[in-house]
Amino acid sequence: MTVDDTANGPSHWVTAADVARRAGVSRSAVSRTFTPGASVSQETREKVMAAAEALGYRVNILARSMIQRQSNLVGIVVSGFASPFLPGILAPLVSELDRRGLAPLLMDARRADNVEESLRDLLSYRVAGAILTSGTPPIELAEEYSRLHVPVVMINRIGDFEGVDTVGSDNRRGGALAAECLLASGARRLAYVNRPTGTHSGRERGAGFCEAMALVGAAGVSFELIEADRPDYEGGVTAARRLLDRPANLRPDGVFCSTDELAFGLMDVARGAFGLTVPGDLAVVGFDDIPMARAGAYAMTTIRQDTTGLAQRAVARLVERMEAPSLPSRADVLPVTLVERRSHLLASAG
Amino acid sequence: MTVDDTANGPSHWVTAADVARRAGVSRSAVSRTFTPGASVSQETREKVMAAAEALGYRVNILARSMIQRQSNLVGIVVSGFASPFLPGILAPLVSELDRRGLAPLLMDARRADNVEESLRDLLSYRVAGAILTSGTPPIELAEEYSRLHVPVVMINRIGDFEGVDTVGSDNRRGGALAAECLLASGARRLAYVNRPTGTHSGRERGAGFCEAMALVGAAGVSFELIEADRPDYEGGVTAARRLLDRPANLRPDGVFCSTDELAFGLMDVARGAFGLTVPGDLAVVGFDDIPMARAGAYAMTTIRQDTTGLAQRAVARLVERMEAPSLPSRADVLPVTLVERRSHLLASAG
DNA sequence: GCCGTTGATGCACACGAGTGCAATTCACCA
DNA sequence: TGGTGAATTGCACTCGTGTGCATCAACGGC
The missing domain is CATH 3.40.50.2300 (Response regulator)
Known part of the structure; x- marks a missing residue:
């Protein structure tokens, strides 16, 4: 029942090969079991699932990203967390990304002109895209992203970049x-x-x-x-x-x-x-x-x-462009609403 | 001068092999150039750097993580972004991780008992560690992390888990x-x-x-x-x-x-x-x-x-345990201070 | 009873990088 | 000049996974 076949080696990660061995099938079968739409018999699938369960197997997403040349990491670039407006946009952003099987890699560009460095770092992670809530990328970096087919969406920012989408409030x-x-x-x-x-x-x-x-x-x-x-x-x-x-x-x-x-x-x-x-x-x-x-x-x-709307739209645009990288840039403008409480009232009002 | 050797192929990522070809050296030389402490002559290094610069080469951190069996992704689990206290802890956390070459993978455990799912997902990314600002992991999951030598640090949470560090305010x-x-x-x-x-x-x-x-x-x-x-x-x-x-x-x-x-x-x-x-x-x-x-x-x-202190200490503990996984659990308690403004005053005071 | 088709399976290669090992170069000293 | 050492370099293997291709079994129709 114990997983520690190798006693106390330095790493105990369970690989697909381990699962295959235990289930008495080939490694390919394991891979196919965890790949939606692949061809596996019901019987094999069950054996694999049982072995995976017993061993606590989890697909190594990093390895998968490598072979598929497409990671599901999405960079989120903020500049400082000082703005109380940020959490409102971050929450739906993270949840929307999660819903689509994407994972947010958080980057803090302390100064506005530091967005460049953050964006450059993100490239090392082969992110599937980037969402900027602050700052605008230098033009040559935007071009590099575009050339690499890594979509960029800016929230509440404007910059007329080829192939960079914008989502903002009116x-x-x-x-x-x-x-x-x-x-x-x-x-x-x-x-x-x-x-x-x-x-x-x-x-x-x-x-x-x-x-x-x-x-x-x-x-x-x-x-x-x-x-x-x-x-x-x-x-x-x-x-x-x-x-x-x-x-x-x-x-x-x-x-x-x-x-x-x-x-x-x-x-x-x-x-x-x-x-x-x-x-x-x-x-x-x-x-x-x-x-x-x-x-x-x-x-x-x-x-x-409409923070939720902004986030959802941003992720939607990102995903669209992931599937069709050479889409023309789009700039979405979401409606805002006046919330009347009391601070606008004047005593002298007629 | 153009990078598009393959015209408009689906992916334009520059690999170490591309750089090696252009610099007229072996791929190993490229790898060593970007590996601190490796043995490369000044001459080779310069050729490689020039080629890398020209091609816009960036090391694929995912591939590096694979071969080194150690990623630099760190999961940060929060539950909702509603608390205005969160940004104060998130900011130094991200900056401290960044300082050490680690990248924060943000996870939102909407409900407290959903921490389990988030933590389980994080394992797929082979995170180097996890920081919880909310919720406590179920015991068997904590054990799994411990067995896999993936350090977990909890901020302002208490749970007496073997091998899980705690950092909190007094x-x-x-x-x-x-x-x-x-x-x-x-x-x-x-x-x-x-x-x-x-x-x-x-x-x-x-x-x-x-x-x-x-x-x-x-x-x-x-x-x-x-x-x-x-x-x-x-x-x-x-x-x-x-x-x-x-x-x-x-x-x-x-x-x-x-x-x-x-x-x-x-x-x-x-x-x-x-x-x-x-x-x-x-x-x-x-x-x-x-x-x-x-x-x-x-x-x-x-x-x-002391949010900054909490964050710094949390990351420090995480890194310590990354290097020495079988450290005994520690619970750090950081001092708090009374900030006297005016809301505590009473008119009847003597 | 034979053959074509379908579905499942395994082999082997690929992804992009780090690194042990052996080979090579080069300088330096006796 | 020959030998010793250090410094560099390249080959080849490795990490964990997806997937094309060939193989094989089963099955149904003639």
Whole structure:
């Protein structure tokens, strides 16, 4: 019953040959038993399964990948885990990959320009594809991936690369929804707090915001754009100081933040340091709808991204391209929705 | 200059043989060039490197793993990405693994009892080890890992498995610190809000809390333990209702929550639904010190876990056991620290 | 009873790399 | 000049698996 035929050798991995020996069949039969669609008689299959069970045999996926020249490893490149938005996208991503028999190899590109190194490392693992949630690959690397038929999908990033698919939220529309919401609340002195390191999504959100503001064209509307010095809560804090430390009649009364996290910082400072009420004196709209956005302290009105949809679409595109590598690039844009809680309300509203 | 010798074949991966051909050396020479410590002349190395560079050669790590019978894949098993504490541990984990040339294979065990399946799957990848941030393996699987010399390290979990290392925070001490802090603030009617699905860490925190409370032994101190119905913000919300919906003189004035997230929910309800001030009427202490704990809205006094330390220690233990598989199990306990912000203060304090 | 067809099985090769061993080169010293 | 040693190099084997091809048995139709 014991598996330790070799006593205490350095490695006890059970191979297909071991199973074959025990089942009294050829190694090929074992291989075929574990290969869906191969030709094996019911009798052999049962013998093999019994032996495999008894020995605790598991197919060596690495060896299989070698012979099939196709691994089921998929690289996931993130840059830091600081963003609270990341887990929301990671969870469905992993589960979707798992559903398709793919395994996520996690890579952290600390700095945005380090994506290059991560992507290069991934090639050593002969990944079946790569999903980028951050950063954009340098063009020659994108070409190398394309030449090697290793599909790349970028989430919420834009880069016009041949053969690289993009899946993202409708950032423009999100910005527009935010503008409409704030204007409807009666806000007239609007501001947009963007993240630093000009991200594409950040710019798009701002553009959508401005555009909608102009379209609605309410009289006496002013607009101001500022860029936070950090992409996180602290960035919202300092942005708030810059935005609110001025005479009351010059202060914005409606602020759209590029991120819920920025909005948290801004709201806290508005309330704490400046004694404003939010909602009430100041209307705030965020972006992402991370879990904390529904916390009572913030009751954040925000633009929700369909993280599950993004992940599913990304994996779908990846798999499609694995099967047909020379597909033209596609850029999917998924709808966003306005989640109205309370932070967008103004006391003076009509 | 083009790599496409075979025009548009299905696969363009460059192999060591290609490099050897181009450099005019044997395949062994190529292999040795990329194997640290192997014997290659400077001249050959340069020829190989030049050819490799020109062709864009990358060692196939999967093939290398096969021949060396030792992969550098390490399984990381999490259960869901819901906990905001997770990113804090994931980030240093990935970076520490990377530093040692190991690559993280991410597995999501949605339900706690699904860890078994994840661990079993990992064996197919011949992982060099596994790190569990959640759930405990069934005993026979732990034995299988041990027999195969695949080290397993559990973070913040306890299970007395032969050959399985454990790295965790000093939860007892954390609970004690919380109790001391609340008592020092003048709280006398204490409560502990635990997570559901009795986790080891949750029980330990409660035990440490009680123990310290008894040791300090202030007169007229009462204690109450309740279990949230969910481990997240919403769990804190419902726990707060159960705890506070009673005559004022029976309400706790100092609450310790097993998690910052629970504490957020509790604070919001205390303020919103019951009109209490926190700090002021109610003192609250959390656990973890996740990024949002420092938000102005909460200014959460909390017990900080050394996530970086946990990750580094976990990887260190993993690597040690990779080199010496039959080491006795070790259980590391890392210190926690009290981070005093404002949520623990009471207006009535002396 | 013979032959063609179908299905199962095993042999042998391949995937891409590391490495022991023997052969070769080269320098250096006596 | 011959011998000794070290340093390099290439051959060939190996890791664990998938799979084309040939073989073989069984079976059914004539």
